[in-house]
Structures are given as structure tokens and as C-alpha cells.
Amino acid sequence: MNLVENLEYNTERPHLIIPEYGRHFQKMVDHAVSIADRDERNKVAKAIIDVMGNLQPHLRDVPDFQHKLWDQLFIMSDFNLDVDSPFPITSKEVLRQRPEPLEYPQNHPKYRFYGNNIKRMIDVAVKWNKETCAMDSNTP
Secondary structure, three states: OHHHHOOOOOOOOOOOOOOOOOHHHHHHHHHHHHOOOHHHHHHHHHHHHHHHHHOOHHHOOOHHHHHHHHHHHHHHOOOOOOOOOOOOOOOHHHHHOOOOOOOOOOOOOOOHHHOHHHHHHHHHHHHOOHHHHHHHHHOO
């Protein structure tokens, strides 16, 4: 009966910031934030980055990938982790910025229910001259 009373449900646990890494990584990051000694905190942060890199070994040694891992570490700590990062720390405001809207092509064909490809095919067919059409019809 004690086992049933001590069960933890995911709805009762704290929210995972990056769920792809799972709850154990989140607990490691939370532990790293709680360490008072800066040198020890740096060691733990580098160990966490190494373990995160081990999840994807084919990308572990790529410099851009290392930057991404450090950014994810700071995101998981809600930017409360104070360590010496080999990369500049991205701010919370920069990550929360909305991207600029994309420019979509604004061509309104006369018969839009046929689509743009049919319009392009008609334009190419109009450019053909009669000689080209006559030669094409004579070939077997």
C-alpha cells in the first residue's frame, strides 16, 4: 500500500522546458543551478554538455552543435545557470522574439482554380510558333 501512496504522476511534477531530453536531464540542470561553488558548477555543466552530446554522437564534435547544446542548457536552466560558457549566452528576449513574416508571392491568376502550372504551360504554348507545332506533328 505504501508504494501506491508514493507514486508521482507527471501532472504533479514540474513542467519540462525541453521535453526531448527528459526529466533526468532537467534534474541534472536543476542540481547544477543549486551548486554554490562556481568551479564545481562549471564541471557539472561541462559534464551535462558531454552527456547531451553523447545522445547524438555523430554531431558531438561539430562546433555549431556545441553552441546549440550550450544554448539548450541555458534554456533548460531558465537562464539561471551562472557558468563560464565557451560561446556567448543568448538572451531570453532574443529567443522569444517573433520572426519576421515571410513574403509570399502575390500573383493572382485569372483562372486561379486551374493553378499556376497550367497558366505557365499555356504561356509556353502561346510562345511556340506554327513551324514548331508543324514539325512536332510530323515526327512519328
